Amino acid sequence: MAIDSAARPQTLMLMLFGDVALERDVCVFSGSVIDALGRLGVSEHATRSTLSRMAGRDLLRRQREGRRMYFGLTGRATAILLDGRARIWHDGAVNDRWDGTWTLLCFSLPESMQRERHDLRSRLAWAGFGPLQGGLWIAPGAVAAQGIVADLGLGAHARVFHARADELTDIAAMVRDAYDLHELGARYREFLDRWDGRPEAADPFAARLGLIAEWLDAIRRDPRLPVEHLPADWPAVRAQKVFRELEQAYRGPASAVAAGLLDVRPLAPA
Structure with missing residues (x-):
């Protein structure tokens, strides 16, 4: 599976650690991270550089176990991943509960x-x-x-x-004036072009990791405008349905692959 331009190595790595280590107090062997990202086409050099860079930015912390180096989440990375999890699973891309x-x-x-x-x-x-x-x-x-x-x-x-807004205000027109709906919708159309109608994944672990990374990239700057004031064919509605169906389909098989692929250890106190 080739990496989409939106899914940079750091994004993929954060998704990997969020899936494996978030709120679990574990760290992951660097060799496992290299193997995992290699399944998405990331080179060993790029993975090692990203691990080092993220450690330098206080997103990962190192833990040595014998001759092996493990990496775990920092408080800063945990906060970022919890925010991402809320955007994906709680807020979502479709604001159908707007209070006006x-x-x-x-x-x-x-x-x-x-x-x-x-x-x-x-x-x-x-x-x-x-x-x-x-x-x-x-x-x-x-x-x-x-x-x-x-x-x-x-x-x-x-x-x-x-x-x-006053009842005389045209909210849909106000939304069009304040936001670039074409640009916002383009992110979801690109996601759909890549994932809608996708055949069964040969590598569910890589597919799920790429899916979540690209979905978060699509929604991370979405202002979550009230759907009732958006065009009737707003692509986020279909895109969210596709994402959730694929994520559910990949989840079990991906977990089975991860169990044999990733070497994890308990995270020592900071």
Whole structure:
């Protein structure tokens, strides 16, 4: 199975550790990681480099057992994986339980704060906000936007509100104005092009790892817009169904492969 451009070695490795080690207090032999990612076409050199880089970034920690080196999750990596798990299994890609509320954030920054403006816009987009007009950004539901503002030290330049749209407001038009629906939908169409109608996997372990990594990449920046105000053929609906059906089909066979492939040990206290 070749790696999709979205599924970089670090993403695949995080998915592997999330599947094997998250909340299990175990570490994985580096040779097992090389064998596992090799099934997805990642070279030994790339895997070793990624292990070293992730350890340097406090995402993995080393544990020596005799002549073997094992790697386990750090607190930082655990937080990232728990967030990813919530996005995949709790939140999902289809927001069909929207309560009708919006979070509004308005800001005004002087020209001398261009870098701060860029950082704020990037953080807002990551949190699901879209620019409605001028310095007004919106996101569906309750979003902890005040924390974003505080983290960037911009409390004096931004205000946060929670509101509902008036009945005269065309919410679907507002969504189209604030978000690039073509770009958002393209991620799901690409996922479907790759996975919809996929024949039975010859290697369910590799297929499942790649499936989860690519699905997380597709949904990680989805603002989870209310589905009732999106186009009737919104591709996330079909894509989520395909993902969940394939993940369930691969899960048992992949676990059987992993049991014979991965060498794990209890993780020593930090």
